Amino acid sequence: MPNLVSETLKIKVTIAGRTYPLTIKREEEEQIRSAVKTINDAVARFEERYAVQDKQDVLSMCALQLASRAELATQQSHDVQSQAGKALADVEAALDAALQDG
Numbered sequence: 001m002p003n004l005v006s007e008t009l010k011i012k013v014t015i016a017g018r019t020y021p022l023t024i025k026r027e028e029e030e031q032i033r034s035a036v037k038t039i040n041d042a043v044a045r046f047e048e049r050y051a052v053q054d055k056q057d058v059l060s061m062c063a064l065q066l067a068s069r070a071e072l073a074t075q076q077s078h079d080v081q082s083q084a085g086k087a088l089a090d091v092e093a094a095l096d097a098a099l100q101d102g
Contacts (some may be wrong), residue, residue: 016043016055042066 009026012019013036024032042062043055052058 015039016059038066 007025008023009029010021010023011029011032012021013032014020015036016039022032039062042065043058046052046058046061052061
């Protein structure tokens with residue numbers, strides 16, 4: 001049975017000036033810290049560009065921006081998968097035709 005204590009890590013992250021304790025899988029630490037940096041960078045950009053005093057408003061705009069980017073990336077990934085699938089089907093059809101002619 002795996003040792004769950006050694007597989008998890010307790011960390012504290014600060015987002016928009018507030019600290020949050022997290023228990024995460026060790027292998028997720030780099031990803032979590034990168035996500036925190038992305039959020040804090042977005043918060044800083046919104047605070048610089050707009051005279052927004054309420055952190056809730058800033059965080060809401062950050063969430064909208066990041067979710068929109070994620071949605072766009074997901075759609076682009078689906079488009080690439082669709083194109084790759086079509087290309088593979090075309091290659092398969094060409095191979096089938098070549099084998100039937102040979």
